Amino acid sequence: MARNKFDIDENLESPFDIRHFGRAMVYIKKQKKPMIIAFLLSALSAAIALSAPLIMQHVVDVTIPSKAVGALFGWSALMLATIVVSVYLATIRSRIMTRVGQDIIFDIRTDLFKHLQELPFKYYDDRPQGKILIRVVNYVNSVSDVLSNGIINFILEMLNLVFIAAFMFAVDVKLSFVILAGLPVFLGIMLLIKNKQRRAWQAVSNKSSNLNAYLQESISGIRVTQIFSREQHNEGIFTRLATNFRTEWMRALRYNALIPFSVDNLATIVSALLYLVGLLALSPQDITFGVILAMSSYAFRFWQPILNLSNLYNSFINAVAYLERIFETLDEPVTVSDVPDAKELPPVQGRVTFDNVTFGYDPGINVLENLNFDIKPGESIALVGPTGAGKTTVVNLISRFYNLTGGKILIDDQDISQVTLKSLRGQMGIMLQDSFIFSGTILDNIRYGRLDATEEEIIAAAKTVCADEFIQEFENGYLTEVNERGSKLSQGQRQLISFARTLLADPKILILDEATSSIDAKTERLLQQGLNELLKGRTSFIIAHRLSTVRNCDRIMYVSDKGIAESGSHDELMAKRGLYYRLYSAQKMEVV
Numbered sequence: 001m002a003r004n005k006f007d008i009d010e011n012l013e014s015p016f017d018i019r020h021f022g023r024a025m026v027y028i029k030k031q032k033k034p035m036i037i038a039f040l041l042s043a044l045s046a047a048i049a050l051s052a053p054l055i056m057q058h059v060v061d062v063t064i065p066s067k068a069v070g071a072l073f074g075w076s077a078l079m080l081a082t083i084v085v086s087v088y089l090a091t092i093r094s095r096i097m098t099r100v101g102q103d104i105i106f107d108i109r110t111d112l113f114k115h116l117q118e119l120p121f122k123y124y125d126d127r128p129q130g131k132i133l134i135r136v137v138n139y140v141n142s143v144s145d146v147l148s149n150g151i152i153n154f155i156l157e158m159l160n161l162v163f164i165a166a167f168m169f170a171v172d173v174k175l176s177f178v179i180l181a182g183l184p185v186f187l188g189i190m191l192l193i194k195n196k197q198r199r200a201w202q203a204v205s206n207k208s209s210n211l212n213a214y215l216q217e218s219i220s221g222i223r224v225t226q227i228f229s230r231e232q233h234n235e236g237i238f239t240r241l242a243t244n245f246r247t248e249w250m251r252a253l254r255y256n257a258l259i260p261f262s263v264d265n266l267a268t269i270v271s272a273l274l275y276l277v278g279l280l281a282l283s284p285q286d287i288t289f290g291v292i293l294a295m296s297s298y299a300f301r302f303w304q305p306i307l308n309l310s311n312l313y314n315s316f317i318n319a320v321a322y323l324e325r326i327f328e329t330l331d332e333p334v335t336v337s338d339v340p341d342a343k344e345l346p347p348v349q350g351r352v353t354f355d356n357v358t359f360g361y362d363p364g365i366n367v368l369e370n371l372n373f374d375i376k377p378g379e380s381i382a383l384v385g386p387t388g389a390g391k392t393t394v395v396n397l398i399s400r401f402y403n404l405t406g407g408k409i410l411i412d413d414q415d416i417s418q419v420t421l422k423s424l425r426g427q428m429g430i431m432l433q434d435s436f437i438f439s440g441t442i443l444d445n446i447r448y449g450r451l452d453a454t455e456e457e458i459i460a461a462a463k464t465v466c467a468d469e470f471i472q473e474f475e476n477g478y479l480t481e482v483n484e485r486g487s488k489l490s491q492g493q494r495q496l497i498s499f500a501r502t503l504l505a506d507p508k509i510l511i512l513d514e515a516t517s518s519i520d521a522k523t524e525r526l527l528q529q530g531l532n533e534l535l536k537g538r539t540s541f542i543i544a545h546r547l548s549t550v551r552n553c554d555r556i557m558y559v560s561d562k563g564i565a566e567s568g569s570h571d572e573l574m575a576k577r578g579l580y581y582r583l584y585s586a587q588k589m590e591v592v
């Protein structure tokens, strides 16, 4: 399903089930040791803090009446020490847990990034980048606290609850049941709103994802926005998306607020009931006034951890909405991957065969149908034809960026779907239409083609594609820093850098998609001479709209009507006076 629009909510492929939380345990388990230490520190810190009232009681009952001033100082110092030690332990726990939270984030994020690197083009075709980014950055951040502190606090609060209940029952069983009477009501309320609350947080995650996607798209397209003075229009869209987000956030918070509200009210009702039942049953043998007072204090203490647990539950439900998205991304199938017994593609000679190839990006809409051709090793092939005919698609398929709908593509008689992607793409040099430049130096950008290339090899590649001259003109030459997407460079300069990057890989099969479309005619002529040398012995596929650049190719294939409409050398096709002839003649007329 195509979801590539910023304001379309993403549906969940699979609804959340508790096993997803089990999967989160994989990350939590790795932090078992520091979490146990943090838990023990918390328990110790709480126990030490609890000893303060005991000291106080001793001071009030014994030390002060006996006027033992020296002992008073001693007890005061001890009390101070308990507070300092307890705070210190709590600080260490907090530091450990911050680290645990960060380690969990690190692990989830690394897994996400690794998976995203492997996902095929199709995945990226189908969704805005902003919706992917928000999962790796914001959603992972949002779940860290629940997966680290949340677990420990949950255990501590449960223990707290058990202890208080034990004390309560030890004092009076009947009144203890009165205190517990509010519990089923509370659980009922939680069950009642559980699904609505979960959906509300899912909506929040959707709206924040939409907002992020639009923000990302707006920043990428800021130049077009300003050219067309669409700032106000865009602000309107942004305001709409931000309003949607705010509305959903407020709705989700209303559900969250309902829980502590219920706890507070139930605790009050239970206390009132306690007094009522206690007073009715008041008797010197059974329930004394002291018992009622003690039980009312326990009632308060009993509901406090429940309040804390319900706040934890709120954070849990919130985190679930984000965890669903995170695991959905991790579960996204890598549809273009090595088959189980994939072989290494041996060093290729360069024969490329399309055997009845059919392909469409979306089901039911074929871009290519029953395509057949056979390219000999070392042949240079030009793919020409109208816009949108399928030229880029043909070369995308040779590199196996997409799976075929039907047929086979063979390289040296080996079906490319049966060999490892690394051995296939490692022997190809592919220059895509979008000459992407990474942030870093020009040298780094060319070296991307082969990470172990020496500086001399990089400069040699740049010289071959006539990039050396303009690079040397920069103050820092090859060490000139360029921005992401190369905004400091002209379009033609970007193309030459990415051309050098492709050549550096020393590929046996070279694919150039509009590699020289933004380069001036003079540079292109120079480049052509270097290229002719370079293309010798390599199979090459060259896509170009400017036909003068491909007329010397061994074979020209005219792509149209979901296949190859004409194929032959320039002279053969010109003599045929068909589609190629018309296109070439039209271009020549334009030049004249």
Ligand SMILES: Nc1ncnc2c1ncn2[C@@H]1O[C@H](COP(=O)(O)OP(=O)(O)OP(=O)(O)O)[C@@H](O)[C@H]1O
Residues within 6 Å of the ligand: 125, 361, 362, 367, 385, 386, 387, 388, 389, 390, 391, 392, 393, 394
């Ligand atoms: N990622 C995609 N998802 C869906 N459809 C696509 C995708 N990429 C291309 N198409 C469609 O496939 C058809 C062929 O596109 P392709 O890019 O191969 O054409 P082309 O001949 O290289 O065009 P151009 O000369 O404009 O670069 C077009 O109709 C296009 O709309």
